[in-house]
Amino acid sequence: MPVPSSFEAADVAELPPGAADALAQVNGALRRVELTFDEALRSDLPPVQHLVRHIEAYRGKMLRPQLVLACGLAASGHSKPGTLPIRPEHIVIGAVCEMIHMATLVHDDVLDEADVRRRGATVNRLRGNEAAVILGDYLFSSAYRLCSTLPGAEGQRSALLIGQTGMTLCSGELLQLHHRGNFSLDEPTYLRIVEKKTASLIGAACRLGALASGVDAPTGDCFNAFGVSLGIAFQIQDDLLDLTGNQSVVGKPLNRDAELGKLTLPVIHHLAHADPDRRGRTLLLLKQVSEQETDHAEHLLNALASTGSVDYARDRAVRLVEEARSSLVDLPETPGKQLLMHMAQRVVARSF
Amino acid sequence: MPVPSSFEAADVAELPPGAADALAQVNGALRRVELTFDEALRSDLPPVQHLVRHIEAYRGKMLRPQLVLACGLAASGHSKPGTLPIRPEHIVIGAVCEMIHMATLVHDDVLDEADVRRRGATVNRLRGNEAAVILGDYLFSSAYRLCSTLPGAEGQRSALLIGQTGMTLCSGELLQLHHRGNFSLDEPTYLRIVEKKTASLIGAACRLGALASGVDAPTGDCFNAFGVSLGIAFQIQDDLLDLTGNQSVVGKPLNRDAELGKLTLPVIHHLAHADPDRRGRTLLLLKQVSEQETDHAEHLLNALASTGSVDYARDRAVRLVEEARSSLVDLPETPGKQLLMHMAQRVVARSF
Numbered sequence: 001m002p003v004p005s006s007f008e009a010a011d012v013a014e015l016p017p018g019a020a021d022a023l024a025q026v027n028g029a030l031r032r033v034e035l036t037f038d039e040a041l042r043s044d045l046p047p048v049q050h051l052v053r054h055i056e057a058y059r060g061k062m063l064r065p066q067l068v069l070a071c072g073l074a075a076s077g078h079s080k081p082g083t084l085p086i087r088p089e090h091i092v093i094g095a096v097c098e099m100i101h102m103a104t105l106v107h108d109d110v111l112d113e114a115d116v117r118r119r120g121a122t123v124n125r126l127r128g129n130e131a132a133v134i135l136g137d138y139l140f141s142s143a144y145r146l147c148s149t150l151p152g153a154e155g156q157r158s159a160l161l162i163g164q165t166g167m168t169l170c171s172g173e174l175l176q177l178h179h180r181g182n183f184s185l186d187e188p189t190y191l192r193i194v195e196k197k198t199a200s201l202i203g204a205a206c207r208l209g210a211l212a213s214g215v216d217a218p219t220g221d222c223f224n225a226f227g228v229s230l231g232i233a234f235q236i237q238d239d240l241l242d243l244t245g246n247q248s249v250v251g252k253p254l255n256r257d258a259e260l261g262k263l264t265l266p267v268i269h270h271l272a273h274a275d276p277d278r279r280g281r282t283l284l285l286l287k288q289v290s291e292q293e294t295d296h297a298e299h300l301l302n303a304l305a306s307t308g309s310v311d312y313a314r315d316r317a318v319r320l321v322e323e324a325r326s327s328l329v330d331l332p333e334t335p336g337k338q339l340l341m342h343m344a345q346r347v348v349a350r351s352f
Numbered sequence: 353m354p355v356p357s358s359f360e361a362a363d364v365a366e367l368p369p370g371a372a373d374a375l376a377q378v379n380g381a382l383r384r385v386e387l388t389f390d391e392a393l394r395s396d397l398p399p400v401q402h403l404v405r406h407i408e409a410y411r412g413k414m415l416r417p418q419l420v421l422a423c424g425l426a427a428s429g430h431s432k433p434g435t436l437p438i439r440p441e442h443i444v445i446g447a448v449c450e451m452i453h454m455a456t457l458v459h460d461d462v463l464d465e466a467d468v469r470r471r472g473a474t475v476n477r478l479r480g481n482e483a484a485v486i487l488g489d490y491l492f493s494s495a496y497r498l499c500s501t502l503p504g505a506e507g508q509r510s511a512l513l514i515g516q517t518g519m520t521l522c523s524g525e526l527l528q529l530h531h532r533g534n535f536s537l538d539e540p541t542y543l544r545i546v547e548k549k550t551a552s553l554i555g556a557a558c559r560l561g562a563l564a565s566g567v568d569a570p571t572g573d574c575f576n577a578f579g580v581s582l583g584i585a586f587q588i589q590d591d592l593l594d595l596t597g598n599q600s601v602v603g604k605p606l607n608r609d610a611e612l613g614k615l616t617l618p619v620i621h622h623l624a625h626a627d628p629d630r631r632g633r634t635l636l637l638l639k640q641v642s643e644q645e646t647d648h649a650e651h652l653l654n655a656l657a658s659t660g661s662v663d664y665a666r667d668r669a670v671r672l673v674e675e676a677r678s679s680l681v682d683l684p685e686t687p688g689k690q691l692l693m694h695m696a697q698r699v700v701a702r703s704f
Contacts (some may be wrong), residue, residue: 037462043523045523045526045527047521047526047527047529047530048523048526048527051526061426077417103489104489107489110485111481111482111485111486129462129463129481130463130529131526131529133459133485133488134459134463134464134522134525134526134529135522135526136485136489136524137455137456137459137488137489137492137521137525138516138518138519138522138523139520139524140492140516141492141515141516141517141518141519141521141522142518142519143482143513144496144511144514144518145515145516145518145519146514146515147515148500148508148511148515149512149513151508154508155508156500156503156508156511157506159496159511160499160500160501162496163493163494163496163498163499163500164492164493165495166489166490166492166493166496166497167490167493167494167497168485169489169493170400170486170489170490171395171397171400171487171490171494173489174397174400174403174483174490175399176488177399177402177482177483243626244463253700268511271420300546301533317432322589340581344523
């Protein structure tokens with residue numbers, strides 16, 4: 001099955017020739033990530049394999065493996081001479097990060113009672129919440145098993161970081177759950193939730209991709225910082241798409257955040273900046289949306305526009321991408337780095 | 353909080369003096385397992401820590417850590433001279449196995465819609481299914497992170513086995529889910545489900561406990577075989593307690609298996625051996641129990657007695673414990689081994 005790349009034809013044409021070669025290398029390696037992913041999940045038990053096949057059809061943008069590979073290439077300017085830019089470790093780490101991400105998606109869909117994901121029915125919808133909970137656990141276990149196959153001290157470091165990141169992810173989800181329906185949520189708390197639940201794994205993917213190319217620990221920290229800023233920007237863009245996107249392009253129902261009582265950055269900004277009367281009306285509107293009384297999406301967008309809150313969130317995401325890029329300012333300007341910088345730009349330009 | 357040991361005062365009196373010392377050593381080490389367990393889960397985030405505290409109150413028999421420690425002692429007759437019988441690795445592995453077990457309990461309670469576990473309300477009942485799903489994921493991640501702290505090749509082998517065991521556990525759960533409500537389930541399929549969902553982790557606990565005492569791989573296989581047979585016996589005893597136990601002693605509601613459409617060994621044996629008329633009446637009864645129409649527990653027990661099916665299951669569990677013991681027949685008769693054999697006996701004699 002072809003991977004829907006984050007890059008569309010128009011983007012590829014904008015890439016410098018060296019970076020286009022790097023992209024071809026990343027896309028080739030992504031096929032190997034897919035094979036490793038499928039191989040690691042395979043089961044001899046037909047009921048298990050049947051569910052696993054469903055997961056393969058779930059496959060999305062593969063952002064995390066793409067970042068592992070692109071960071072691996074960008075970091076290889078730092079590596080010892082003679083090291084192949086993309087190593088088997090990059091493939092395994094890419095598959096591990098995608099598996100952890102997939103596990104959280106399968107469980108998120110249970111939590112959110114979602115029926116559609118990536119234009120297909122969710123596991124919980126098709127096979128029940130029970131199968132979805134166990135399948136998520138199977139994905140988590142498989143990710144950790146696969147990570148433990150990486151040899152030596154480097155492998156152990158990866159396994160430790162992946163386990164730690166799993167805990168951080170869950171802490172972010174629990175914090176989000178704790179604040180569900182809290183209409184006084186402030187921006188620092190929102191950012192803390194997003195950093196934990198979304199950006200920590202993207203940061204880990206970037207760090208591990210770079211470390212597998214042989215960079216030292218402080219350079220690994222820079223790649224992590226790059227990934228964390230990019231991950232927060234990615235989540236804000238997701239929030240914006242949930243509000244303003246085109247459902248047929250995004251591939252899942254819109255306005256789910258408001259329906260589920262999850263406050264997103266535009267809404268948080270609006271509630272903090274609207275006058276008391278406007279604030280009261282928006283709160284009423286959010287309550288109606290969460291009770292799914294009717295389709296208030298357009299009213300909500302109008303309210304947000306009155307305080308410039310959609311533009312604010314968009315600017316915040318753009319600034320976060322700039323922060324991400326500046327984390328790697330000391331990295332040599334190789335084709336791998338050009339590709340990585342281009343990918344970072346795409347995160348806030350994407351429409352799905 | 354004191355651990356409700358698998359041993360009651362009357363049992364301890366039956367132990368030979370050396371084995372009683374070994375038990376004291378195991379009980380002392382169990383306190384260290386608890387501390388390691390709590391320390392590994394600790395969070396700075398109050399909403400996370402609040403849930404984690406709930407898990408600490410959930411703590412049960414700690415069968416898996418007990419087996420890690422007792423197998424460690426029993427295997428230390430094989431270890432190099434000068435090795436301390438209980439090593440820090442045993443403590444970590446004990447905490448890891450308990451954490452994986454706890455994660456499956458928390459998720460099982462979501463799947464089973466259980467309200468009570470170990471005399472307390474379940475996480476899903478108190479805090480909702482969402483918190484319970486994420487808390488289970490947090491426990492899984494924490495177990496894998498903790499396992500990855502074990503140093504060297506031995507640590508890597510443990511992490512790989514724990515990841516693999518997690519996958520096996522989930523496969524067993526998925527297989528069980530697949531057969532839920534299948535009244536033609538046969539004994540070999542039942543045993544395959546139980547081996548995967550319950551016995552695999554108990555086998556891994558025994559194997560890793562022995563390996564951490566320095567035994568070679570074939571001896572590790574014997575300890576695994578011991579744990580797998582014991583684990584199946586343990587599950588059959590659980591099935592029996594669900595049917596025949598005293599609710600105030602077992603600590604959770606009875607007859608849940610039948611209510612949830614899960615066939616247990618006595619029921620499978622009965623359906624295979626009853627005459628067609630009796631079989632038809634039992635199937636009707638099971639349907640009524642699963643629809644919770646009224647309390648048919650006594651009728652079900654009478655039906656099972658008519659084919660000797662409760663006794664059959666009891667005998668099967670006893671034979672499995674004998675098989676478990678014979679897996680370690682070549683092991684020197686140390687006090688550690690005496691304790692382990694005594695623990696094995698308790699598995700089918702327990703009333704909770």
